[in-house]
Amino acid sequence: MAQGAPTPLRSLSSEKVVGLSTLFVALAAFSWGLSGGIGGILTGQGWDPVVVSFYRGAIGLLFVLAWLAIRPHGSGLASGRMWFWSAIAGLGVAGNFTFYFLSIAEGSVAVAATLMYCAPVFVYLVSFALGLEKPTLFKWVAIAMVMLGVVLLTGIYDIGAGDVTPIAAGAGLASGLSYAVFIFGFKFAAPHGSPQAILVIAFAVLVVILFGLGDPDQTVAVLSTPSWPLFVILGVLGAGLSFIFYIIGLNHTAPAVASIVAMVEPVTASLFGVVFLSETLGALQVFGMGLILLTVTALSVYSSSQKQSVPPQPRAD
Template identity: 50%
Template sequence: MSMAWWLAGPPLIIAAAAFWGLSGGLSGLLIEHGWAPLLVAFCRGLIGGALILGWWLLAPGRYRRPDWRMLAASAIAGVGVAGNLGFYCISIAHTSVAVAATLLYTAPLYVYLAALVMRTERLRWPRLLALALIILGVVLLTRVFQVDPAKLSWLGILAGLGGGLSYAVFIFGFGQATRYGRPPSVLAIAFAVFVVVLLPLIDIGRAGAALGSADVGLFVALGLAGGGLSFPLYVAGLRDTSPVLASVVAMMEPVTAALFGVGVLGNTLAPLQLVGMALIIGIVTLLSVQRARSQQA
């Protein structure tokens, strides 16, 4: 494999997923400190969007007349990001982190079904098996089967599914947008839409208090990892990766989140969780290597 491969496609998406997993751990810390989940999600997007805006201001050709297709796809991607983070927080509030995460990470299945409908992918049983193993790995890693059914609610379940569907929306949105525009412009528009969508749903006073609190360092780190670094890496990777493969490779996110819990929060992993982690890493590695070999053939 050439060194150029490590600077494009799946490796960039894996790096983005690692930052998303880190941001999940940081979000958990902030929620434990008493900040509302939806407020944490909003601040993540606001700070990340501010960093991306700075990138756009420094990018060459920023005043070039935008393509309307790029504008529309970027806006759709922004709505997808807002729905992904917003629904995920609602699902956590009405179920549990394990349930919300498991429902969220069914996204690769939605992406694959959408690709089949749009005929950008063919029905391939090995790909379906890989998707099934990834979802099994997530189930084992989150231990969702141990959740008390009495703690579940239809609102939480529907919100979790909505988060997964929104994940698929932003994957397709970003994939289309980068065909017609430059990544800085695409991300600047998407995060502007994100802020507009979530702004009516949060307490603006509490948002101001968050950025002036003792936790401001955690909020800045969250915005940097969960927005300012992760999404540029992800969009760059999407330009050289199909939406289906991107959605599968991005499943490295729960692995990173689990490792954050072990290294920072002092959590321990049960044997089944280690099996789930191994499944996810194995499938992601296999598909990434297969793609690299097919490109070199």
């Protein structure tokens, strides 16, 4: 992909660049964690998860449009393949946002965020099926460990006593699967255009889909509700600055480091739920959460060390 004008990071020393890049990835993960908590507040107030997701994506669209306007070089907007795969990425991110907030509304922020963090497992399973990744014993054991963590976290082994409803668990896993769709769409679009152009198309697709699926009355009511500042903060943190920070940060951050730093998201979301939403988790749930987070991170680090990270990340123009 053609490279545009140098980013501000490239004028700094290599050590400072790496440090700032890692900080950007951490800020993105922290912002996504906070967005889960804010989404929990809004859905707790009775707002439709689809409407909450719509505004998160719509505000994010404004930010990536501005990014594309500032750096239009190498956009690839003339490429039909870029449009197609970007639209697939848009379907993925629309499902990711909506199922995530639905899981929060039906369960808790901690459970939803952790289940969404299972996305790399779905990526590996699809990659195995398509022949993009070679299955190994380590990968299968890691996937099994994540599945065990899901069982402990959701409590599905004891239906009568489980605090997590089937809808909450299913939506949480669906959000992870949707994020995997976004990853593949973004991966296949990347060779044909710039990240900012891909995100513009993806968020535009999200806005069109969720506007049609959402409650029209609630969509309009957001504009005059006292809660509108939360919607703005959600959009800025959850889709605007966070995606830009993450993509720019990945330019100079090793995939293994990014995988570890990304744990900031579910940890932040879980702490937000406990402190501000009075959510609680049992001992087995906490163990299951830790098992998922540590295993997914180890799987990502292992993949990076084998130079088989999924997917390879594009550079920001």
